[in-house]
Amino acid sequence: MSDDTFLPPCQLYLITPPAIPDLEAFGKDLEAALSAGPVACVQLRLKDVDDATILDAAAHLMPICHDHEVAFLINDRADLALAADADGVHLGQGDGTVESARKMLGMDREIGVTCHDSMHLAYEAGDAGANYVAFGAFFDTDTKQTEHRADLELLTTWDEVTEIPCVAIGGIKPEHAKTLSDAGAHFIAVCSGVWGHPKGPAAAVKEYVAALEG
Numbered sequence: 001m002s003d004d005t006f007l008p009p010c011q012l013y014l015i016t017p018p019a020i021p022d023l024e025a026f027g028k029d030l031e032a033a034l035s036a037g038p039v040a041c042v043q044l045r046l047k048d049v050d051d052a053t054i055l056d057a058a059a060h061l062m063p064i065c066h067d068h069e070v071a072f073l074i075n076d077r078a079d080l081a082l083a084a085d086a087d088g089v090h091l092g093q094g095d096g097t098v099e100s101a102r103k104m105l106g107m108d109r110e111i112g113v114t115c116h117d118s119m120h121l122a123y124e125a126g127d128a129g130a131n132y133v134a135f136g137a138f139f140d141t142d143t144k145q146t147e148h149r150a151d152l153e154l155l156t157t158w159d160e161v162t163e164i165p166c167v168a169i170g171g172i173k174p175e176h177a178k179t180l181s182d183a184g185a186h187f188i189a190v191c192s193g194v195w196g197h198p199k200g201p202a203a204a205v206k207e208y209v210a211a212l213e214g
């Protein structure tokens, strides 16, 4: 994900729902979503479950991603990303340091870092060796209680001053995609807009991709 030389300016990054009650059914939805259009990355973001559940979900979902040449990241836990042989980890500000995750994961795996609405946190993450930084929330979301609201200018400034890709997250609907892309986002991260789309995840991916192609 960090080498965007031959990639379109802004790509879709999918975040799983925080609970996956039926792994078989979700695997089918994931397969449909990834077959519908280009997706750069899928992040397994399970909350309030034990490690075995995360590893089981990773073992089921990662091959689907790899069949589509889509990177598979695990949220919160570098140790589980290593145990699952995932492509990387997404770390929040309370999920451990980039340095310690890098020691665990080596240089071949991706490390992304939540930076809320803060250029300062993004510089810190970049200096520590993050492969991407994530800004948000850009819009209202029911997926997570958020305390920070990012604006488009942050994306533009970040894009101007660094080479490190940035992800925009939080309540992103298809109609927001082009604006975020034009402002400088390299990825838009979406959860409910895809898995909760009234026409299903495949139709959702098509809508986001069409909007990005604008």
Ligand SMILES: Cc1ncc(COP(=O)(O)OP(=O)(O)O)c(N)n1
Residues within 6 Å of the ligand: 015, 043, 045, 075, 076, 090, 091, 092, 093, 094, 095, 112, 113, 114, 134, 135, 144, 167, 169, 189
């Ligand atoms: C791409 C991306 N950006 C931000 C987050 C949020 O991470 P974090 O702040 O650790 O919150 P949780 O997702 O762990 O609730 C993310 N997961 N992915």
Ligand SMILES: Cc1ncsc1CCOP(=O)(O)O
Residues within 6 Å of the ligand: 015, 136, 137, 140, 141, 142, 143, 144, 146, 169, 170, 171, 172, 189, 190, 191, 192, 193
């Ligand atoms: C994990 C996370 N971090 C900031 S907003 C958010 C939720 C993203 O989900 P949605 O696309 O449903 O708003």
Ligand SMILES: [Mg+2]
Residues within 6 Å of the ligand: 075, 076, 090, 091, 092, 093, 095
């Ligand atoms: Mg986290």
